[in-house]
Amino acid sequence: MINLKIFSKILDLIFPDKVTCVNCGCEIYSSDKYSLCEECLKTLTIIKGKTCRICGRGISEISSYEKCMECRKNDFYFDGGFSLCVFSGTIKKLLMDFKYNEKNYLYSVFSDLIIDNLNLNDLDIDLITFVPVHFTRKFFRGYNQSELIANDISKKIGINSKKILIRTKITKRLKVLSKEERKNEIEGAFIINNKKNFTRKNILIIDDIYTTGTTLNECSKVLKYNGAEKIYICTLAIRCKD
Ligand SMILES: [Zn+2]
Ligand SMILES: [Zn+2]
Known part of the structure; x- marks a missing residue:
């Protein structure tokens, strides 16, 4: 029986539909x-191996800790977390395109990557x-990038x-502020939009x-104060400590 993937590649060769790589713009197959493209996919800094159970940052395989140094220093309200990539290179460029260059269609690429890797x-x-x-930011940008990804993952x-x-x-x-200034x-x-239906929910x-x-x-603090049970976080990219 002919392999479906090969069959779809053959179809792409016969009927190319001129799909381009969302990062470099080179022509790719619709089945990619x-x-x-393969090259851009290879340059994604996807976090693999042992990760901090709180923030999802990669940690040394031989570390005896379950948390990264930052999460050992801070007490967070969230109970666990994941991050897809280290914030650098290709993912950084894609995220900037997503946020500031109106490439809002990237949400679907990001949600697929998150679902397949985490x-x-x-x-x-x-x-x-x-x-x-803030509603003014959404008004000027036209969308909230995290909302688009969340809704697509949900679907x-x-x-x-x-x-x-x-x-x-x-x-x-916040990045440029001290820990105390960030806190203040x-x-x-944040306030609660709709209190219904999340009491004792994860x-x-x-x-x-x-x-x-x-x-x-x-965000986790507000949700927990209002009755949420466990909070997990998932981010597309995490900045490594400089
Ligand atoms: Zn590419
Ligand atoms: Zn951590």
Whole structure:
């Protein structure tokens, strides 16, 4: 019996539909996974092996700890987490295109990569949500990138996605602030949108980039204070400590 993959490659050769790689723009086959050419796919810095059980950052295989150094220093409200890539190279460029160059169709590529590489199904999740942006930011950009990914993952794995948080404050760039300043800046930035239906539920929060965990921690705190049971986080890319 002819292998389906080969059959589809043959079909692509006979009827090419001029699909291009979402990163470099070279021509690819419509059957190429994630709409990325082989070369670009190879350059994704997907995190493999042993990871910190709190933030998902890669840690040494021989480490006797379950947490990375940052998560050992901080007490987070979230109970566990994953991150797809290290924030560098191809994923960094794709994320910038996604956020600032109106390539909002990339959400589907990202959600496929997350579903195929992270074991979200091993978690007992009742509900998926996302880190909200302030309504003015959504108005000017036209979309919230984390919301698009969360809703697509929800559709693909069959777990409900809901907007349960509202961002009430436009915050400064947290990356450049000290730990204390970050805490003060983010404090009170989120309120509950809809209190119904998440008491004692396990929630997965989706966000695009993990830097210090401050924003995800504040979201987790608000959800836990309002009755959520376990909180897991999933980010597309995590910045490594400089
Ligand atoms: Zn490419
Ligand atoms: Zn960690």
